[in-house]
Amino acid sequence: MPDIAFLALSGLVIISAIFALEARELIYGAVGLAFSLIGVAGLFILLGAEYVAMFQVSVYVGAVVVLILFTIMLVRRESGRILDEEEPGRLGRAGILVAGLVALAVAGAVLLLVPVSLGAPEFPHVSLQELGRLLASSYAIALVILGLLVGATIVGGLTLVKVEREEKSTGATQ
Amino acid sequence: MVTLLQAAPAPQEIISLILRIITSRTFLEIVFFPGFLNVMISAAFLTWLERKVIARVQLRIGPLYAGFSGIFQPIADGVKLIFKETIFPELADTKLLMLCALGLMMLAFAPAVAIPFGEGLVIANMDVGLVYVFAVMSLFPSVILLIGWGSNSKYSLLGGLRSLFQQVAYEIPMWFSVLGIVMLTGTLNLTKIVEAQQRLWFVVPQVLGFAVFFTAALAELERTPFDLPEAETELVMGWMTELSGVPFMMGFLAMYTKLYVMSALMTALFLGGWSGPGLLPQPVWFLLKTFLVASVIVVIRGTFPRVRVDILLRTGWTRLLLLALANVFVTVALISLGLDWVWRI
Amino acid sequence: MNAANINFVAFARYANPPMLNGWNIVFFSIAAAAMEATVGLALILVAFRLNGTIDVRKLNRLRG
Numbered sequence: 001m002p003d004i005a006f007l008a009l010s011g012l013v014i015i016s017a018i019f020a021l022e023a024r025e026l027i028y029g030a031v032g033l034a035f036s037l038i039g040v041a042g043l044f045i046l047l048g049a050e051y052v053a054m055f056q057v058s059v060y061v062g063a064v065v066v067l068i069l070f071t072i073m074l075v076r077r078e079s080g081r082i083l084d085e086e087e088p089g090r091l092g093r094a095g096i097l098v099a100g101l102v103a104l105a106v107a108g109a110v111l112l113l114v115p116v117s118l119g120a121p122e123f124p125h126v127s128l129q130e131l132g133r134l135l136a137s138s139y140a141i142a143l144v145i146l147g148l149l150v151g152a153t154i155v156g157g158l159t160l161v162k163v164e165r166e167e168k169s170t171g172a173t174q
Numbered sequence: 175m176v177t178l179l180q181a182a183p184a185p186q187e188i189i190s191l192i193l194r195i196i197t198s199r200t201f202l203e204i205v206f207f208p209g210f211l212n213v214m215i216s217a218a219f220l221t222w223l224e225r226k227v228i229a230r231v232q233l234r235i236g237p238l239y240a241g242f243s244g245i246f247q248p249i250a251d252g253v254k255l256i257f258k259e260t261i262f263p264e265l266a267d268t269k270l271l272m273l274c275a276l277g278l279m280m281l282a283f284a285p286a287v288a289i290p291f292g293e294g295l296v297i298a299n300m301d302v303g304l305v306y307v308f309a310v311m312s313l314f315p316s317v318i319l320l321i322g323w324g325s326n327s328k329y330s331l332l333g334g335l336r337s338l339f340q341q342v343a344y345e346i347p348m349w350f351s352v353l354g355i356v357m358l359t360g361t362l363n364l365t366k367i368v369e370a371q372q373r374l375w376f377v378v379p380q381v382l383g384f385a386v387f388f389t390a391a392l393a394e395l396e397r398t399p400f401d402l403p404e405a406e407t408e409l410v411m412g413w414m415t416e417l418s419g420v421p422f423m424m425g426f427l428a429m430y431t432k433l434y435v436m437s438a439l440m441t442a443l444f445l446g447g448w449s450g451p452g453l454l455p456q457p458v459w460f461l462l463k464t465f466l467v468a469s470v471i472v473v474i475r476g477t478f479p480r481v482r483v484d485i486l487l488r489t490g491w492t493r494l495l496l497l498a499l500a501n502v503f504v505t506v507a508l509i510s511l512g513l514d515w516v517w518r519i
Numbered sequence: 520m521n522a523a524n525i526n527f528v529a530f531a532r533y534a535n536p537p538m539l540n541g542w543n544i545v546f547f548s549i550a551a552a553a554m555e556a557t558v559g560l561a562l563i564l565v566a567f568r569l570n571g572t573i574d575v576r577k578l579n580r581l582r583g
Contacts, residue, residue: 013521027270027323034316040521049528052542052549054305056524059549062312062345064556066338069319071560073331075567128301129360131542139543146550153554157561 005046012039026072034065051128209297213286216461217430218248223465224430224472231476252423260419263326270324274317275421275428281317282431284310289438290365292448292456303364304356307439308349311394314432315341321417321425336483337396343490344393350498351386354379354505355443358517368447370517375446379508382501384444386494391436392471393490395429437467520552 013036020032037060044053135143222237222245229236237244262268288303290296300306315338322334356362358379359370367376377384417425441447441463450459481489508514524545531541 027267027320031270031320037521040525043525044528047525047528049531049542049545050300050302051305052524052528052545054302054309055546056549058305058309058312059553062309062316063342064553066316066319066342067556067560069316069323070338071563073319073323075563128362134543135546142543142547146547149551149554153557157557160558160561161564 006043009039009042009046012036013043027069030065030068030072033068034061037061037065051131209286210283212291213283213431213434214427216434216464217427218252220430220434220468220472221248221251221426223469224475227469227472228476231473255419255423255426258419258422260421262418266326267324270320271417271421274321274324275417275424278314278317278321278428279424279431281310281313282428282435285435285439286431288364289435289442290368290447291438291460293369294365295448295457296365299363299365302362304352304362304367304443307364308345311348312345314394325417339483339487340396340490341394343487344390344494347386347490347494347498348390348394350495351380351383351390351501352443353498354383354501357502357505357509358514364442368442368449371446372449373516375444375449376517377444377446379513380444380501380505382497382504384440386498386501387440387444389494390490391440392474393486395433395436395471433468433471434464437464437471440467520548524548 016032016036016039020029020036023029023032038057041053041056041061044050044056225247226236226244237247240246240250262271285307287297288300288306290299318341319334319338322330322332322337325331325334355367355376358376359367361367361370438460441460445463445467447463448456448460450456450462454462527541527545527548
């Protein structure tokens with residue numbers, strides 16, 4: 001049973017990624033990225049790391065994909081149609097898709113035929129409190145640095161996109 | 175290949191497998207209560223409830239003719255919407271819109287999987303249930319943005335952008351407001367959080383947290399006083415402008431499903447879930463409290479004016495966050511006073 | 520970056536007892552990647568504002 005789930009999720013990740021790369025419109029690319037990331041989160045759940053999966057969904061898909069979509073919408077105009085000019089590349093794109101599917105089929109055949117025991121040791125229940133304790137003790141410095149990094153990113157990003165307003169020459173009413 | 179064919183089960187095994195799945199408890203839970211049927215019927219019931227309550231607040235009567243006191247009005251609405259022609263603008267992205275409308279419906283239903291409607295009446299008792307609910311809710315803004323964009327119309331895009339800003343801004347106070355609860359119980363499991371409230375509901379020590387969560391939930395649900403994305407006098411219907419027929423029904427129902435699920439979440443987190451004097455069965459208590467919360471939200475819709483968008487965003491990013499942090503401080507004070515034995519069973 | 524994260528989590532889970540260090544590393548990895556995406560997108564916005572286009576074939580001002 002886990003094998004089928006694993007294959008299905010891996011398939012989702014790979015096919016979404018290929019679709020995201022080859023999509024005609026940038027927006028479809030972002031949607032493909034979102035599906036791919038959700039597939040990765042599913043793989044995390046299969047590996048027993050549910051908390052990481054939720055973290056991935058809320059940060060990557062919930063925030064990063066939104067950012068990407070938002071930026072695409074802001075810088076649209078001609079930029080979204082770049083790929084249209086390269087129509088002769090259709091053969092190459094089909095080739096990549098076929099290669100991806102073949103790779104998936106080979107992986108699937110290998111997993112199902114060769115009696116590889118994916119038998120993982122029974123997953124002992126990992127308590128989240130342990131994770132929290134670990135975060136607060138061994139990784140405390142890294143956590144603080146991450147916080148500073150987040151702050152720096154926000155400040156830097158806001159500074160980058162800040163629009164300089166020209167000084168009003170007559171500020172009579174102010 | 176030979177191994178694969180040998181591993182395929184025989185037909186009668188497949189039938190018995192399907193029968194076993196259908197009668198299994200999890201499947202029944204998913205389809206009936208507390209799953210699909212429960213959420214659907216409650217969402218439809220909430221549309222009726224809202225129209226009646228708002229009508230009374232506005233000194234009129236509301237739906238009256240479809241059944242006793244208009245109780246079958248949601249069914250009439252659904253039938254009408256199914257038979258409506260699905261018209262999209264010519265340049266709109268039909269595939270994207272249909273996909274996103276369907277996705278919205280599925281996303282709205284997703285958090286209900288982790289919410290306990292009674293002792294043991296939960297579809298998926300996840301140890302990270304709370305984070306799962308919030309992770310699913312963080313997916314809403316992107317879907318709404320895609321609908322607004324794919325409609326290829328100014329009103330929809332603006333509505334989608336406003337909705338995105340609003341929901342993203344209020345996600346963070348929501349995350350912080352439940353931090354107090356997590357500190358007091360030490361678990362993210364929703365069932366355990368409900369069980370921990372046996373002596374005292376969390377709404378009492380976490381008043382600030384409840385207030386912040388309630389406000390943030392109002393903003394996430396796009397209800398007044400935060401319903402700018404739906405401001406009828408400004409944006410026609412916001413991001414739902416270009417949806418019609420079945421996609422519109424999906425978007426509309428998704429909003430009310432979200433309302434139901436958020437009310438259920440608030441009941442589970444703050445109002446003690448299914449605890450109550452043992453006169454009625456536990457799920458009934460849960461539903462009573464949920465509908466009470468939903469009614470309060472509906473009454474607020476009828477009574478408060480709309481908030482301006484910049485005040486709305488500023489409140490979400492700054493003031494509510496400070497209140498939520500104050501709530502965390504209160505909780506830390508409670509713990510250091512040694513009062514957290516109340517919530518440890 | 521996703522593949523690296525999956526690797527980390529997989530190794531952490533197959534260890535005996537499962538090491539939570541893998542999870543922690545993945546947290547920081549996801550967060551850092553999100554920061555990277557933020558700054559990158561801000562750069563794209565600025566490039567668009569200055570050039571009117573983000574067609575990379577036209578963005579060759581650093582050359583020559």
